[in-house]
Amino acid sequence: MSDTDLLFRPDLLARYGANGPRYTSYPTALQFRDDFDLDHYRHAAADPGAAETDLSLYFHIPFCDTVCFYCGCNKVATKNRKRSKPYVQQLVREIELQAALFDTTRPVSQLHWGGGTPTFLSLEEMSTLMAATREHFALRPDSEGEYSIEIDPREASVQTIEHLRTLGFNRLSLGVQDFDPVVQRAINRVQPLELTVDVMNTARANGFESISVDLIYGLPHQSVASFKRTLYTILLLAPERISVFGYAHMPQLFKMQRQMDAATLPSPATRLALLQLVVEQLTDAGYVYIGMDHFALPTDELARAQAQRTLHRNFQGYSTRAECDLIGFGASSIGKVGDVYAQNAKDLPGYGAAIDAGRLAVTRGVRLSSDDRLRRDIITELMCNLELRFDEFEAAYGVRFPAVFAPELERLRAFEVDGLVARSSDRIEVLPAGRMFVRNIAMVFDRYLGSQQVERFSRTI
CATH class of the missing domain: 1.10.10.920 (Arc Repressor Mutant, subunit A)
Structure with missing residues (x-):
């Protein structure tokens, strides 16, 4: 067998x-306490023994122009582009507050912008945020660091991709989910293939080192035949990494999922057939099955790290920077510093009120035993x-x-x-x-x- x-x-x-x-953490976020003592975080940040390790920075950009019905992320769907400006200003202030706690001669070897849709920000706002980051933290040259951003191809022009590269980003993570138009309409994410191809081609032309593509199986109207076409197309595009997540239908927790007709979700048998298709197609194409729902080309840093037993997990998933302390910026973001996890206020008003008052926005956390x-x-x-x-x-x-x-x-x-x-x-x-x-x-x-x-x-x- x-x-x-x-x-x-x-x-x-x-x-x-x-x-x-x-x-992505242990203990998981369910064990975070509302009465978390922020002094534990401050002491961990100031620990002289941590000076030998690099830093990793995560920025949560919660805004989306439109909402995808399947999504369970912490997000704010809005057409009002003016909403991002005060948020960026708060992020800049949070950078100052966090930097005051750390030895900022410690190099930053990993940075990630997630969301939401980070490219909801204007080019000027992106520049402002990255300039503030470089002013207060010591980012390694992009030839040594991993600087990644999540991209919605519907929100990323050629100019956007070029600008991100000039800011120092060298890795992209593209949301695709499925190329089938029937599925796209059902999940409220109409994304023509041409948009994804243009972003990938532009990224490669501008020297991005790695491209990751996210797919989802178990979505409304998916069939083995339709998803096989999506996988075939993805393999032609040959991204360095592919993540294929199983859709978690939890309408009791995520109200937008109620916009989808549960009767159109694949049956359990079809769902398993989709998963089998994914594993067989990607491994037959030469991708390394990293584990769970992640695949990478053998030449990619992720596969090499696993082979060398240096792979790690953090709140962005699998990571090649096991030794880093992680600082989280923005609403709902989670940091891991030493033996402490600390999470910011999840809602924008709560986050903004804390930062505007000149204090960290941490509201929950746990100190590990x-x-x-x-x-x-x-x-x-x-x-x-x-x-x-x-x-x-x-x-x-x-x-x-x-x-x-x-x-x-x-x-x-x-x-x-x-x-x-x-x-x-x-x-x-x-x-x-x-x-x-x-x-x-x-x-x-x-x-x-x-x-x-x-x-x-x-x-x-």
């Missing part, structure tokens, strides 16, 4: 098709590098792994029987067939899941 055959055994899919975290740190590193190793070596954790944490985690190792026995993991006396290895189920494997080591409302998470498959 091949790995692909094993992936799509109905019994495995039924057994492991549960709700669970994506582990020693057990949290240990389990975070275990989950990261499994999710990213697909192998966990006991001796490394025993040396770092002073624990005897098989003794401390005997219950977890026992729960992994079922995964071993199903051919998803291999266990030996000194390690756990996620087998190729287990990459799709890696969230389920990581959940074994999550001590909070028993008390969490798992329906708040998306389906693992």
Whole structure:
């Protein structure tokens, strides 16, 4: 039986098709506390021991011209382009406030603008924001750093792409989701193929090092035949990275999803056939299956980092900068500094009021315990590098792994029987067939899941 055959055994899919975290953090945001002591964040930022690590900066730009019905992101849909100017001014002020906490001689090796639609900003506003960033933080040359931005091709002209390159961005992430016009109309995201092709061609002509494309399976009206055409087109465009997310239909949490007719969603059988199509088509085309829903060309930094066991996860997904402290800017953004997670106010009024008053907008967070740190590193190793070596954790944490985690190792026995993991006396290895189920494997080591409302998470498959 091949790995692909094993992936799509109905019994495995039924057994492991549960709700669970994506582990962009551990503990997850459900464990963040509203009574978080901001002094923990300040002390972590000022820790002299952190000076040897680089910084990563994330900016959340929440505005969208139109709303995509499937979207669960923190966003503000508006046609009023004037709304972004005061927000950019608040971001500039937040940059000043955050920079005052850190040793700003620490190099910045990673920067990301997400949203929302970052290209909702005018070219002048983009320049203002990047100039303020460079004024207060030491960005590495773009030949050494990873500076990425999420792009909606409907909001990105040739001039926009050229301007982003002059600002130092060297990576693009393009939202596509599906090229089928029927699907596009159903999700309120009409995006002709020509727009995507133009953006990619312009990006490559201007020296962008890597292009990532986001697709979604499980959307209204999708069929195996229609999505096969989308995948065929994407493979012709040959982006360095492809993410294919499973649509999470959660209308009880995201009101805009109620605009779609649930009766037009693919059946469970079709959804699984779509997932099988994705894995087979992309791996046959030479992409490395990184895990979960991410694929990369073997030459891409993401695939190389996994091969070298230096891959990491943060709030943007898989990352090649494992050692960085992450500073979050903007409404709802989350930072990770040392052993502290800190999240800004989610709504624009709350965020703006704090910044305008000259204080950080952090409203929630958590300081990790020693057990949290240990389990975070275990989950990261499994999710990213697909192998966990006991001796490394025993040396770092002073624990005897098989003794401390005997219950977890026992729960992994079922995964071993199903051919998803291999266990030996000194390690756990996620087998190729287990990459799709890696969230389920990581959940074994999550001590909070028993008390969490798992329906708040998306389906693992």
